Amino acid sequence: SQTIHQWPATLVQPVGSPLSLECTVEGTSNPNLYWYRQAAGRGLQLLFYSVGIGQISSEVPQNLSASRPQDRQFILSSKKLLLSDSGFYLCAWSGGGLSYEQFFGPGTRLTVL
Amino acid sequence: AQSVTQLGSHVSVSEGALVLLRCNYSSSVPPYLFWYVQYPNQGLQLLLKYTTGATLVKGINGFEAEFKKSETSFHLTKPSAHMSDAAEYFCAVSQPQGAQKLVFGQGTRLTINP
Numbered sequence: 001s002q003t004i005h006q007w008p009a010t011l012v013q014p015v016g017s018p019l020s021l022e023c024t025v026e027g028t029s030n031p032n033l034y035w036y037r038q039a040a041g042r043g044l045q046l047l048f049y050s051v052g053i054g055q056i057s058s059e060v061p062q063n064l065s066a067s068r069p070q071d072r073q074f075i076l077s078s079k080k081l082l083l084s085d086s087g088f089y090l091c092a093w094s095g096g097g098l099s100y101e102q103f104f105g106p107g108t109r110l111t112v113l
Numbered sequence: 114a115q116s117v118t119q120l121g122s123h124v125s126v127s128e129g130a131l132v133l134l135r136c137n138y139s140s141s142v143p144p145y146l147f148w149y150v151q152y153p154n155q156g157l158q159l160l161l162k163y164t165t166g167a168t169l170v171k172g173i174n175g176f177e178a179e180f181k182k183s184e185t186s187f188h189l190t191k192p193s194a195h196m197s198d199a200a201e202y203f204c205a206v207s208q209p210q211g212a213q214k215l216v217f218g219q220g221t222r223l224t225i226n227p
Contacts, residue, residue: 034214055214
């Protein structure tokens with residue numbers, strides 16, 4: 001069966017510090033991968049998605065970047081965090097083809113102080 | 114462009130009562146529709162989905178939803194609410210092509226009163 005991991009689970013970082021959040025998927029190959037942010041009391045905003053290694057599409061201009069160094073690894077980064085980067089970050093995967101649903105990881109709670 | 118509107122950011126029902134969470138969508142192509150549930154500080158879990166075929170779809174935990182093309186709706190229902198149903202519910206729409214991106218509604222927080 002497929003599983004998706006995210007770490008860390010929680011993170012508190014000062015403004016201006018770098019960020020690296022990691023997401024890995026097990027039990028599948030060549031998944032589509034997605035990064036979402038969920039601000040307090042709001043819905044999910046798609047930040048980045050990837051349909052293959054090294055292929056990253058950005059949905060909104062922002063202080064963040066994403067990379068996919070391996071087939072089942074998706075990384076969200078920032079060089080300098082802003083207060084507005086605080087939120088709950090969710091990674092998701094889909095199987096492509098006729099599998100349209102996305103499966104979500106447990107999330108990372110990021111607080112920027 | 115696709116969009117999803119969930120009517121009611123907060124819904125409160127009594128335990129044992131009918132649960133009805135409303136979702137309307139906008140899509141220029143036949144949509145694929147999803148309902149997800151999120152418990153506090155957790156990821157999203159798929160409740161059910163509509164792709165093609167039968168318009169009444171059944172999901173986990175006793176939930177079901179009906180796709181009504183004429184009304185552009187995909188409302189979520191459960192005949193009898195349980196305390197464990199208290200959570201945030203999200204409706205989402207996807208195009209059956211490309212990167213299969215999901216567009217989410219703003220969510221509805223369901224509270225169950227004892």
